[in-house]
Amino acid sequence: MFKLNPHAIKIPATKDICIQVSAEDKVVGPIGKVEAHMRPLTLHRAFSVFLFNSKAELLLQKRSAEKVTFPSVWSNTCCSHPLYNEKELKDEKFEGIKSAASRRMGQELGINDIPIEKFNLVGKYSYEAIMDEIWGEKELDYSLILKNYDDLNFDKINKEEISEIKFVSKGSLDKMIKDGQAFSPWFMMFYNKGFLQKWWDDIEAKKKTTHDYGTIYKLD
Template sequence: MTQDEHVVLVNAQGEAIGTAAKSVVHGVNTPLHLAFSCYVFDGEGRVLLTRRASHKRTWPGVWTNSCCGHPLPGEPLAEAVARRLSYELGLAAESIELMLPGFAYRAVMQDGTMEHEMCPVYRAVVAGDPRPNPEEVGAARWMPWKEFTDDVLSGLLAISPWCGEQVPLLAALGGDPAAWPPADPAGLPPAARVSHRSAR
């Protein structure tokens, strides 16, 4: 990734209002911008957890969902998910489907650094094990979905703030992640909706 990679800035209605360099976006006054989260599953219904690299700007060393990232300006979100799965984890997805189109959050670290994102959530299915990129991922492990959700909801597993907010919403879709119905792309923020398509 290059230092001049740009992210899409959005207003409260999710409309694109410009771009900014990713390298300068995350700070104490982080502007609202477009992102995504992805939960990767294998054929056994296990979810892939990752620990953020220790040098990450936000929440370093914290366990979280499989993959997060930002679409480039004009890039469909599903394509951004596929790009980051390859870059961060060396994975090629068999399917990538939208689950939570309207998810958004704001979280602040103890030092004041903020995440402030409209962050649709995706489910991906893969075959094979990850090959983590140490620039992004400190560790990765598979975990049965029910065990993961139980541990997050009971507070036994320390997890990133966005993942902590997403898990109850995903759990509400049903106990079997393979049976979750894909969401309507019409629910995406306008900045992401125009060029969205499901990747398979």
């Protein structure tokens, strides 16, 4: 379990409304972002973006020390939540999730206006991760791949969200983990369960990852 984050003692002043879902990913209703992440945790929709460049290197972000949940750890390119609004609730062709991912890529990394058709949904995953006595994550996570992204401008990174970024090869990532660098629990679940390896292999082989939208894989 992570140590209690001093930034978590003060309740964050966010008005974001997340999407509470059942274990089968059926919409239950709206839930405040703070409420969803306070114990006892509530299952809600989320997404994880994995962006690769043309050399098949993965863009990692280090979460800011100001983050309420899991601060100062490395993670995948972007992780967040669709909001409970008409646009991001859309189920057709997973437009809502992809719209939310495009929005957050701009807000966090300054990579604006990514067309939603560029996001390849590679699966749905559920997990729970306890951080401390107050906070944690309980998410039904849509994993999205972006590939062949080069010449990106990172001048507008949101420092309240991200403290550091870097592209890594598979070997470099393995070394970071072996050396004991801290990663988010969901990232390590994707890594340890072999999902990230499979996606990476497909990208290196220039194959499109196949997926089963009817299955929700349990990570924890």
